[in-house]
Amino acid sequence: MPSSSTPFDAFFQSITSGREFENLKKSGDIADLSTLEKSLTSMQSDVAKANDLMKNFDTKCSPPSWSDHTSTGIQNPPKTGNPWDEEIKPAIEVQHFVKKDGSPWGFAAVAGMNDLKKELSESFIKPLKFKFLIEKLRSSDPENPTSEEEKKKHEMILKLYSEYEKFKISIPTGMLFYGPPGTGKTFITKKLAEELDCGFISKNMGEFGSSYLHQTTKNIKDFFDGAKKAAENEPILLFLDEVDSLVSARTNNVDANKSEEVSQFLQEFNELENAKNLIVIAATNRPDHLDPAILRSGRLDKKIYLGPPDEQAREELFKMYIEKAGRPSNKLDYRELAKLSHGYVSADIEGICDEVARDASRDLLELIDEAESGKLTEKELSGHVITMESIKKTILETPSSLKMVDMNIYTSWLEKIK
Numbered sequence: 436m437p438s439s440s441t442p443f444d445a446f447f448q449s450i451t452s453g454r455e456f457e458n459l460k461k462s463g464d465i466a467d468l469s470t471l472e473k474s475l476t477s478m479q480s481d482v483a484k485a486n487d488l489m490k491n492f493d494t495k496c497s498p499p500s501w502s503d504h505t506s507t508g509i510q511n512p513p514k515t516g517n518p519w520d521e522e523i524k525p526a527i528e529v530q531h532f533v534k535k536d537g538s539p540w541g542f543a544a545v546a547g548m549n550d551l552k553k554e555l556s557e558s559f560i561k562p563l564k565f566k567f568l569i570e571k572l573r574s575s576d577p578e579n580p581t582s583e584e585e586k587k588k589h590e591m592i593l594k595l596y597s598e599y600e601k602f603k604i605s606i607p608t609g610m611l612f613y614g615p616p617g618t619g620k621t622f623i624t625k626k627l628a629e630e631l632d633c634g635f636i637s638k639n640m641g642e643f644g645s646s647y648l649h650q651t652t653k654n655i656k657d658f659f660d661g662a663k664k665a666a667e668n669e670p671i672l673l674f675l676d677e678v679d680s681l682v683s684a685r686t687n688n689v690d691a692n693k694s695e696e697v698s699q700f701l702q703e704f705n706e707l708e709n710a711k712n713l714i715v716i717a718a719t720n721r722p723d724h725l726d727p728a729i730l731r732s733g734r735l736d737k738k739i740y741l742g743p744p745d746e747q748a749r750e751e752l753f754k755m756y757i758e759k760a761g762r763p764s765n766k767l768d769y770r771e772l773a774k775l776s777h778g779y780v781s782a783d784i785e786g787i788c789d790e791v792a793r794d795a796s797r798d799l800l801e802l803i804d805e806a807e808s809g810k811l812t813e814k815e816l817s818g819h820v821i822t823m824e825s826i827k828k829t830i831l832e833t834p835s836s837l838k839m840v841d842m843n844i845y846t847s848w849l850e851k852i853k
């Protein structure tokens with residue numbers, strides 16, 4: 436019996452746990468006690484559903500979010516006419532990132548991490564893109580009238596692939612990114628999807644929850660079914676963010692429902708093995724909270740630590756978020772900024788740059804009235820720039836987000852799984 440959370444729960448509990456009810460039970464004065472119990476239990480579950488529905492109404496009313504991608508929804512199953520199904524069906528959205536003129540694309544937008552970018556390019560991106568290309572060529576219509584030149588080109592590509600295949604190189608199809616918050620796990624995964632030029636499905640594992648009994652389990656199944664279906668049409672990168680929030684070690688959970696959800700997740704996860712053209716990346720800040728079964732599954736064959744940026748990466752980050760972003764500044768000593776920001780993660784540095792830009796632009800806002808009254812002069816427009824002093828001051832005022840993080844988590848976890 437769940438603890439009282441609604442007035443009805445309290446009512447139900449007070450009836451069924453009261454002395455009178457016990458006495459009635461004992462005396463056999465209630466003709467059909469089990470029917471009464473059943474109907475009370477069913478009423479209680481209806482009340483829980485109604486509560487959930489009200490919560491859903493709230494979230495459904497929020498405005499749509501804006502994003503810089505186009506998306507093609509994959510086909511949803513036909514409507515059943517059951518309003519419950521519609522309210523709680525998790526939406527699967529396949530994103531396709533679109534190149535924008537002047538914005539860096541793929542790994543070009545990632546500061547530092549040179550070893551990781553090199554490793555991913557060589558052992559992951561290039562072989563996978565090659566595999567995707569071959570599959571595309573093989574599935575293209577042979578009757579399709581292409582020029583002789585095109586045909587010859589295709590043949591050579593296929594020959595090149597069969598030479599490559601002889602080396603029996605296995606391409607990883609799943610990875611776990613782990614490390615402290617703000618080190619770019621989510622960011623680099625999106626950039627990886629850009630590099631691969633594939634569809635992107637992202638889900639924060641903490642969003643699966645539902646207070647319907649067994650509904651979370653169904654949501655998990657629907658989600659994975661949707662992802663597999665999407666991967667039948669095109670290569671998909673499936674991103675399971677904050678995977679620890681769902682698949683935390685079952686020993687920590689006394690809740691039987693939770694355990695059922697974890698089992699469902701692991702079952703679906705293992706079944707991904709057979710899904711063609713589906714790359715899985717899971718990310719976590721708390722690898723030590725992961726259920727060992729997800730690591731044993733073999734689907735996350737590479738485990739990659741993303742740590743705080745080194746000095747060179749920090750220099751690049753400052754350059755990226757000030758100079759390359761085209762923000763007006765005096766001449767800046769980026770090397771010194773990198774030294775001063777030791778122990779800060781990428782997200783902190785991005786935040787510091789946003790803050791100094793906001794400070795430097797503040798005076799411009801003060802000039803709006805003057806501009807509207809026609810009194811603004813060209814001279815007043817100049818001199819609003821980011822300075823070395825303003826950045827140094829902001830670094831001093833901004834605590835590193837690693838302050839609250841126990842970095843031993845990562846080293847000791849790595850020792851454990853070796």
Ligand SMILES: Nc1ncnc2c1ncn2[C@@H]1O[C@H](COP(=O)(O)OP(=O)(O)O)[C@@H](O)[C@H]1O
Binds near residue numbers: 616755782
């Ligand atoms: N290597 C990087 N280069 C450029 N920006 C980065 C990099 N790593 C992180 N960032 C910035 O920091 C922000 C936070 O990173 P995020 O991927 O959300 O961290 P995590 O998922 O590890 O908590 C990103 O939105 C991105 O703008």
Ligand SMILES: [Mg+2]
Binds near residue numbers: 620
């Ligand atoms: Mg993240």
